[in-house]
Amino acid sequence: MSTDAPKLSPVEGFKDESRYLRGTIPDELKADTDHFGKGDLQLLKFHGTYQQDDRDSRKSPGGKSYSFMIRTRIPSGVLTSEQFLAHLDLCDEFGNSTMKLTTRQAIQLHGVPKTDLKTTIARINECGLSTLAACGDVNRNVMSCPAKRSDSIHDEIQSTALALAMHLAPRTISYRQCWLVDDETGEKQLLQDEKAPEEVEPIYGKTYLPRKFKIGIALPEDNCIDVYTQDLGLIAVVRDGKLIGYNFTVGGGMGTTPSAAKTFPALGKRMAFVKSEDVLKVAEAVVIVQRDHGNREDRKIARLKYLIADWGVEKFRAAVEKQFGAPLDDCTEDDVHGFDDHMGWQDQGDGKWSYGLNVENGRLSDGPERQWKACFREICGELKPEIRLTSHQSAILCDIAPDDKPKLIEILKKHGIPVSEEVSTVRRWSMACVGLPTCGLSITESERALPGMIDELEAPLAKLGLDKDAFTIRMTGCPNGCARPYNADIGLVGKAKGKYTVFVGGALLGNRLNYIFRDLVPAEEVTSTLVSVFTAYKNYRQESETLGDFCARVGKEELEKLCTASA
Incomplete structure (x- = not known):
């Protein structure tokens, strides 16, 4: 039997040699170029920024035009008017004069040139927020129901989200060195190279996680954050008006690669009930088990969902209990049963x-x-x-x-x-990822295409008497699934240039995956395809049946027949 060590992905090498995420970023910032080298591109993500280029202008005489997307980490999406205004100022002063509110309760600025990158990130920190760990192979922005209420439950889950974000944030001083001090001061600070990983990064270690990690907290009556799509989901358990703990779910994740059968979207599996006082330590244990056992050879299958699929939730729970140092209780019967978009x-x-x-x-x-x-x-x-x-x-x-x-x-x-x-109801419950022209992964239009499609759908839905029915339509420019299309009532996923895969049969509640109804549908035929589904739903649904429930009940083959019969 071969004893050769596994061949790690190139990104693992970049992290290992990065000096805890510092790399050569300070030197690159001073260089007279508009972009970064390959290794630093991976490290920049941990600092909250992606290098991008305007794909609309790639064929122009000047070639690629580089700029940066900067994402601010905002636990539970809570910020002051002053912080919001600061971001509006930054998008006008340094960005492309637009600001994006994201699907993870964060803010993105687009079009920031390299020369303004350090100033922009420093200004975000000056207003009391941070971009650290908004991206990268670490725990990212922690989501929770954002509603403001006078009851203690909402305050507690939002406080828990903040506590998790702080507890699982990288401890390296590299972020400060790169962005928050002048060059001379930064050079004089300890680089951390000679310290043991457990001293510098007690949770993550020298090479951090195998892949990104996402956490969300939901209330049973309000799953507005799609708890089952998270790597680690927390469902609040309330007794006699008091929050006593959470049912932990593990292994959710939307990204997939259609050409790689080994990849798939997944919903989290219920693992254990965790008392409120143990949340940070058990969450840390989940992260550490993923750190130590997640796949570092192939990034396509490096998310926690693949470890859960390989091990099973029972084996994973046992590993978490060992790391935590005590057995965990089984989940209570509490589960999500409602969804409020708070509009x-x-x-x-x-x-x-x-x-x-x-x-x-x-x-x-x-x-x-x-x-x-x-x-x-x-x-x-x-x-x-x-x-x-x-x-x-x-x-x-x-x-x-x-x-x-x-x-x-x-x-x-x-x-x-x-x-x-x-x-309109259909517009209110729709969303799209950024897509073209800035996302490097996008295959098709998304954000720029969906509003026009919604325009075309509003009249047919009204004619069918379905204009008040609530169902989710989510579009992404690629299969990576940033707008969570795979558990939506309807998912539209870019598959080839100008063509989409149409998914149906998910749920407004977010607790069921959908299935492929039609593949490689040209953009100009997407709305007519959806209208045929709506018509079949109108004609053949059962009493009180939602669109997603109808499509899930009849299945693909029967739905095709019903669409034909309704034409």
Whole structure:
């Protein structure tokens, strides 16, 4: 039997030689180039930024035009008006004048040139936030229900999300060296090379995790963060009005590579009940087991879901218990059973109101018809709400006094922004990833294509009497699944240039995977394909059956027949 050591992926080598994520980033920042070298490209992700190029201009005489996407980590999506305004300033001063609210309750700035990268990241830190671990092979932004309520439960889960984010953040000083001190000071600081990994990174070690890791916290009555799509999901368990702990789920993840049968989307599996006081230590144990046993040879199968598929949840739980140092209890019967997107007016319970504002695909820009940024600037300047970002790329404006409710609506209408009550149900429950032109993985259009498709769907849905039915439509420009398309009622996934795979049969609740209905559907035929599904649903659904439930019940072959019969 061969005793040769496994051949690790090249990224593992970059991490191993990086001096705890420092690499040559400080030197590259001083170099007179508009981009970074291959090794530092991987390390930059840990610092919260991706190098990108404008794919619309690749064939121009000047060749590739490089810039950077910067992502701010915002646990539970909670930030102040001042922090929100700071990001609007940065997108205008250094970016492409647009700001993106993400599917993980974070903020992305696009189009930042290399010369402004350090200043932009430093300014984000100056407003009390950070980009560290917003990307990379570490735990990323921790999600939780963002709703502001006077009850203690919401406060507790949001506090737990913050505690997890802080506990699982990288400890290396490289982030500070690269972005938050001047070059001379940074060079004089300890580089950490001679310290043992357990001293520098007690949780991650020298080479961090095999792949990215995501955590989300949900309430049984409100799975607005898609808990089953997380590597580690926490479902709150409440007894007599008190939060006593969480049911832990493990192994969720959306990304897949169609050409590699070994890859697949997965929903998390229920592992164990964890008392509130043990959450940080058990979460750490889950991360460490993945660190030590996740696949470091092939990044395509390096996520936790593949370790769970290989081991089974029982073996994985035993390894977590060993690392934690004590047995865990079985999950309680508590599970998700509701979903609130928090749009429109909602009573906080403290005498004030929140207003969920639907932001289509999360993109904030100013145009002739709608001035999103100017609108938010006026709202933040005059009403100073706390802002909570949702997992559907929208924003909740909190702490609105009853007397100020008309003022808020007046500001929205002044800037041409549709109030959430005027947004069609199908548009309200849709979302898309960034896609072209900036994402290097995108095969097809996504964010720029979905609004037009929704335009085409609104009239047929109204004619069918389905315009009030809630179902999720999620589009991604590639199979990586950043907009979580594989558990949606309808998923549209870029498969080839101008063509999509159409998935159906997921659930609004997010606890069921969908299946492929049609493959390689040209962009111009996507809406007619969906209308045929809606028509079959209208004609053959059972009483109170949702779109996803209908498609899951009848299956692909029968759905094809019903679509034909309904034509």
